Amino acid sequence: MLRIRLRALLAEELPPDWVAPFSLAPDVRAVVARVCRRLADEGLLTLSWPVEYGGGGADLWQQTVLREEMWAHFEPRGPQYMGLNWVGPVLMEVGTAEQRARHLPGISSGTAVWCQGFSEPEAGTDLGSLKLAARRDGEAWVLDGQKIWTSYAGLAQWCFLAARTSRTENKHDGITIFLVPMDSPGITVVPIDSMMGEQHLNEVFFDSVRVGDEAVLGEVGRGWDVMGLVLKHERIGIPRYARDDRVLCELAGHEGLDEPAAAAEYVRALVHTRVARLLSYRAVALSEAGRLTQQVASLARLASIQLDQEVAELAADVCGAEGLAPDPGRGLLGHVEDVLRYSRSATIASGTIEVQRLVVARAALEGADRAS
Amino acid sequence: MRREWPKSARAYAETVSDVLGSLGGVEAARRAEVEPTHRAETVRPRLDAIGALALDPWGDEEESAAAALAVREAGRVVLPWPLVHVLAVPPSARADCGGVHLVLGECTALDHADVLPDAIAVDLRDQRVFSVTVERRRQAPLDPFGCEVRLVDTGLGPPVTDASAMHLLLDAFWVGGALAGAADLALRHARERRQFGVPIGRFGEIRWRIADLVLARDSLDELARYTWWLLRVGRAGPADLLALRLQMLESARTVLANAHQILGAMGLCEEHDLAVIDRHLQPTLRRPVGRLGTTTLLADRIRRDGFDALFPVPPSPIRPGC
Ligand SMILES: Cc1cc2nc3c(=O)[nH]c(=O)nc-3n(C[C@H](O)[C@H](O)[C@H](O)COP(=O)(O)OP(=O)(O)OC[C@H]3O[C@@H](n4cnc5c(N)ncnc54)[C@H](O)[C@@H]3O)c2cc1C
Numbered sequence: 001m002l003r004i005r006l007r008a009l010l011a012e013e014l015p016p017d018w019v020a021p022f023s024l025a026p027d028v029r030a031v032v033a034r035v036c037r038r039l040a041d042e043g044l045l046t047l048s049w050p051v052e053y054g055g056g057g058a059d060l061w062q063q064t065v066l067r068e069e070m071w072a073h074f075e076p077r078g079p080q081y082m083g084l085n086w087v088g089p090v091l092m093e094v095g096t097a098e099q100r101a102r103h104l105p106g107i108s109s110g111t112a113v114w115c116q117g118f119s120e121p122e123a124g125t126d127l128g129s130l131k132l133a134a135r136r137d138g139e140a141w142v143l144d145g146q147k148i149w150t151s152y153a154g155l156a157q158w159c160f161l162a163a164r165t166s167r168t169e170n171k172h173d174g175i176t177i178f179l180v181p182m183d184s185p186g187i188t189v190v191p192i193d194s195m196m197g198e199q200h201l202n203e204v205f206f207d208s209v210r211v212g213d214e215a216v217l218g219e220v221g222r223g224w225d226v227m228g229l230v231l232k233h234e235r236i237g238i239p240r241y242a243r244d245d246r247v248l249c250e251l252a253g254h255e256g257l258d259e260p261a262a263a264a265e266y267v268r269a270l271v272h273t274r275v276a277r278l279l280s281y282r283a284v285a286l287s288e289a290g291r292l293t294q295q296v297a298s299l300a301r302l303a304s305i306q307l308d309q310e311v312a313e314l315a316a317d318v319c320g321a322e323g324l325a326p327d328p329g330r331g332l333l334g335h336v337e338d339v340l341r342y343s344r345s346a347t348i349a350s351g352t353i354e355v356q357r358l359v360v361a362r363a364a365l366e367g368a369d370r371a372s
Numbered sequence: 373m374r375r376e377w378p379k380s381a382r383a384y385a386e387t388v389s390d391v392l393g394s395l396g397g398v399e400a401a402r403r404a405e406v407e408p409t410h411r412a413e414t415v416r417p418r419l420d421a422i423g424a425l426a427l428d429p430w431g432d433e434e435e436s437a438a439a440a441l442a443v444r445e446a447g448r449v450v451l452p453w454p455l456v457h458v459l460a461v462p463p464s465a466r467a468d469c470g471g472v473h474l475v476l477g478e479c480t481a482l483d484h485a486d487v488l489p490d491a492i493a494v495d496l497r498d499q500r501v502f503s504v505t506v507e508r509r510r511q512a513p514l515d516p517f518g519c520e521v522r523l524v525d526t527g528l529g530p531p532v533t534d535a536s537a538m539h540l541l542l543d544a545f546w547v548g549g550a551l552a553g554a555a556d557l558a559l560r561h562a563r564e565r566r567q568f569g570v571p572i573g574r575f576g577e578i579r580w581r582i583a584d585l586v587l588a589r590d591s592l593d594e595l596a597r598y599t600w601w602l603l604r605v606g607r608a609g610p611a612d613l614l615a616l617r618l619q620m621l622e623s624a625r626t627v628l629a630n631a632h633q634i635l636g637a638m639g640l641c642e643e644h645d646l647a648v649i650d651r652h653l654q655p656t657l658r659r660p661v662g663r664l665g666t667t668t669l670l671a672d673r674i675r676r677d678g679f680d681a682l683f684p685v686p687p688s689p690i691r692p693g694c
Contacts, residue, residue, distance in 0.1 A: 068682060242682055249683035264667045268622075270679050271595075271615045271670075277682070278594040285375045295586075302587050354580075361579035364559055364586050 002062055006044070006069040010076060013038055017328045019074045019335040022152060022199040032078035036110025039077070045084065046108045053092055053100075054108055060288045064281075068242035079152040079199075083107040083114045086233035087160055093229055094218040099179065103158070115156035115182070117147040117204060118227070125355055127162075128171045128224065132206060134163035134178065141165075141178065141216070143186075143209040153189045153202035156182050160230075162223055175223035178215045185209070195341050234350060235292065236283045237301040241276040244311040247339060248273060250332045256318035265314050272310060276303040295363035298356040305346040305353060312336070312343035373601045381437035388445040391418050397449045398553075398645040401652050404452035405516045408509065412487050415453045424455065428463045429538055433604065440545045440600055447549030450652035452517065454484035456546050457491070460539035472535045473504065475523070476660040476669075481510055483655040485519040493523050494536045496660050496669065501526050514654040540613040541603055543656055544596040544620045548589075550653045551627040555589050557646050558582070558631035561638070572634070581630040588626035595619045611677050614670040621663040624653065 013035050020028065039045040048063040049055020058066070067085075075081055088107045091100055106112030123130040132145030143163055153159070159180045166174035182189070186209035192201040218226045248270055257263050283300040286292040315336040316323055327334035347353035395418060396403070404410040419425050424446075429439035439459055446455045457471035471488035476496045485491060485506045493502040502523035510518045562573035562582060572578050599616045602608035628650050632639045639646040661669065679685040 072682065245682040249681065249685055252685045253688065260668075260671075263671045264664075267615075267667060267670045267674055267679075268618065270674065270681065270685065271618050273681065274598075274615065275591045275595050275619060278598050279590065282375065282590075282594055299587055299590055302583065303591065357580055357583035358576075360586055361573070361582040364582050365563055365573045365579075367559075 002065045003069060006066065009038060010073050014073060014076055017331055017334060018076065019338050020197060022078065022197065024154065032076065035076040036080055040110050045110050049088060053104060060284050064284050068239045071239050072242040072246045077110065079113045079155055080110050082116065083112060086230050087114045089233050090226065090229050094226055098214060099217065112158060113152060113156045114158045114160055115150050115153045117150055117159045117161040119149045120146060121148050125352060130162055130164060130175065132163045134165045134176060140210045140212055143206040143211065145206050147204040150202045150204045152199055153204045154191055154199060158182060162227060165220055172224040174221055176220050177217040177223040177226045178211055179217055180209065180211055180215060184211065196345060235297040236280060237304060239280060240304040240308045240346065241273050241280065244273050244307050247311055247315050247332065251315055251318055254318050256320060262318055269311050269314050272307050276307045279303045293363065295360050298359040302353065302356045302360065308343045308346040312340045316340045373598065377437050377441060378434045380434045381441050384438040385441035385445050387422055388424060388442045391422055392445060392449050392451060398648050401450045401452045401648055411452050415451065419453060425458055427459055429459050429542065430462065436604060443542045443545040444549035447546030448553040450550055450649050454488060456539060456542040457484065457488060460535050460542055462534055472539060474536055474539050474660040476665065479523055480520060481518045482521050483515060483517045483659065485521050496536060499533055499536065514651055516652055537603065537608065537613050540617055541599060544592065544616045547620045547624055547653065547656055548592050548596050550649050551589050551592065551623060554627055554631040554646055554649050555585055558585060558634040561635050578634060581634055585627050585630040588623040592619055592623035609677055611670060611673040611679055614666060614673055618666050618670055621657060621666060624657055
């Protein structure tokens with residue numbers, strides 16, 4: 001069974017207290033590289049990709065198991081998951097033959113790191129108002145402007161960049177996607193110190209960065225549609241419940257649960273974890289049947305992101321003041337402080353909880369929410 | 373696990389829904405409250421006529437699903453007949469036992485006990501079985517069909533281990549139906565009621581409530597469906613059923629509170645179905661035990677049996693004596 005195979009592989013490859021893949025530290029980079037190589041050798045890195053692109057052609061359920069196990073084990077593929085989960089698949093859908101030939105091998109071998117350049121200082125939830133300009137200059141495009149919150153920008157070789165190629169009345173028109181080498185002259189990455197740790201957030205400045213037509217993904221001016229494809233691949237969201245499940249399992253037997261109030265919260269969290277998993281499975285099942293709706297996906301996310309914060313709070317509470325500092329000798333429970341810090345972003349990253357709620361409510365009001 | 377309910381079960385649920393519609397929907401509950409004989413004289417025969425009282429929830433997949441969905445339809449209108457109590461009796465025991473009540477420790481009142489001949493009560497904690505004798509009806513706004521009862525320990529009775537599990541499962545479908553009904557009322561109101569010149573569904577605060585309400589409703593639906601499947605494949609332990617009850621109680625709290633808030637004063641009126649659904653649902657939410665007590669029972673169970681998950685919790689996670 002895939003899950004058992006993945007767990008055995010990860011048990012062999014990961015250090016016992018592995019929690020933080022997003023780092024420039026050489027030992028961390030070495031673990032990520034080793035895990036990616038091993039997964040690639042066993043055909044597991046591109047398990048979800050179609051066979052024609054050298055993938056395993058796995059069905060959605062196998063892909064779900066892979067994502068669950070990777071997330072539960074603190075994403076040992078590091079930033080590679082983005083390339084595998086959506087950059088590659090979007091390239092397959094809208095990339096030219098040259099673009100596919102150039103980029104897919106690096107992604108499928110787990111060697112190329114990508115970052116996503118969407119958010120800007122003035123364009124957060126209102127992504128359509130992004131301003132970073134791409135101007136035509138002879139045969140080239142010239143990029144000027146700033147991105148922000150760009151995860152792994154300091155590690156990445158490539159940026160999946162959304163830029164404005166024209167100003168139109170409808171702000172969603174006039175956006176174009178560029179595949180930009182991060183070592184291009186004029187790109188400056190400035191890490192942002194954040195409570196989640198290094199590499200999670202960066203600013204990326206573009207100062208007269210020149211790229212050719214080969215960097216344009218999809219049609220000029222149709223970038224919003226391409227961003228829609230990205231969201232389609234990320235719609236169900238990260239299977240956060242899998243890591244929460246693992247945290248709860250590790251907490252079992254902790255003396256902090258002797259307190260009846262803690263025991264009560266603990267069993268509630270177990271039930272909520274099961275429910276979050278089932279709501280995600282509903283989304284997977286409907287996706288498989290070609291009937292996934294926006295609200296079913298958002299409901300799965302709503303359950304999952306709230307669960308992340310519930311479990312992190314509970315774990316931190318149960319571990320008490322002892323848990324405030326990392327303790328590598330105590331396995332996962334020695335890292336509840338990391339779990340708590342990271343959980344703060346669950347309701348913000350890739351679409352805030354408010355937006356998820358609005359999506360659900362709008363669909364419910366339109367009477368479209370009982371499609372399942 | 374297959375998510376789709378069998379077609380025949382969905383068709384049967386529609387039949388049930390039509391029959392309940394012909395009884396006036398929630399109106400039947402209102403009427404039975406002032407006229408208790410309405411239950412046995414009108415409601416019961418209608419259910420009998422469509423075979424709803426003879427359904428076997430342990431039967432083949434189609435029949436089992438039909439039973440679950442029929443209960444859901446009945447819950448949607450808080451039908452004034454204890455369908456769950458009846459269907460939770462294994463068919464082989466139905467000749468001797470008209471219904472099963474769940475209790476926990478001492479119990480002095482049960483709902484609908486006056487219409488269930490030869491009913492028994494099963495203690496959720498130790499599975500002890502009691503005979504039920506009705507002393508008198510005890511009507512209250514939140515216990516519209518309550519009866520004062522005397523329970524006598526009968527030692528071993530009919531095969532009831534299965535009965536309490538099935539009761540817990542079917543209660544979740546009943547409540548799931550009622551919450552779906554309440555959610556529909558709230559959504560309709562949010563679309564139709566206008567204040568400041570716009571439908572109140574335009575306000576962010578109302579949308580926030582709607583999202584939480586829909587999430588709570590669907591959370592229960594998904595867990596009920598999953599637990600139904602676990603029970604069918606013989607893998608539903610007591611912890612799974614108590615987990616379902618806990619989710620049921622949390623979902624009810626969220627859906628009812630948000631639905632009331634969206635409806636404003638209107639939802640509090642007896643004329644409005646929400647008030648009736650809320651009141652009539654309370655006995656199922658409090659008997660045999662509410663949210664806090666269910667949490668304690670579940671904690672005890674998980675301590676003993678563990679809990680199945682992607683990373684299963686082993687038995688004894690919460691240390692004994694606490
Ligand atoms: C850990 C992390 C990693 C990230 N990685 C990346 C990345 O790699 N690439 C990238 O491009 N971006 C990334 N982001 C950015 C992320 O996509 C944005 O944070 C997110 O879209 C929200 O934008 P904002 O932070 O500017 O908040 P804002 O949009 O300013 O929102 C602030 C608050 O206002 C609320 N709000 C805004 N609009 C509405 C509305 N219409 N109705 C109701 N409430 C509203 C929001 O919900 C929120 O509560 C990352 C963020 C985090 C936290």
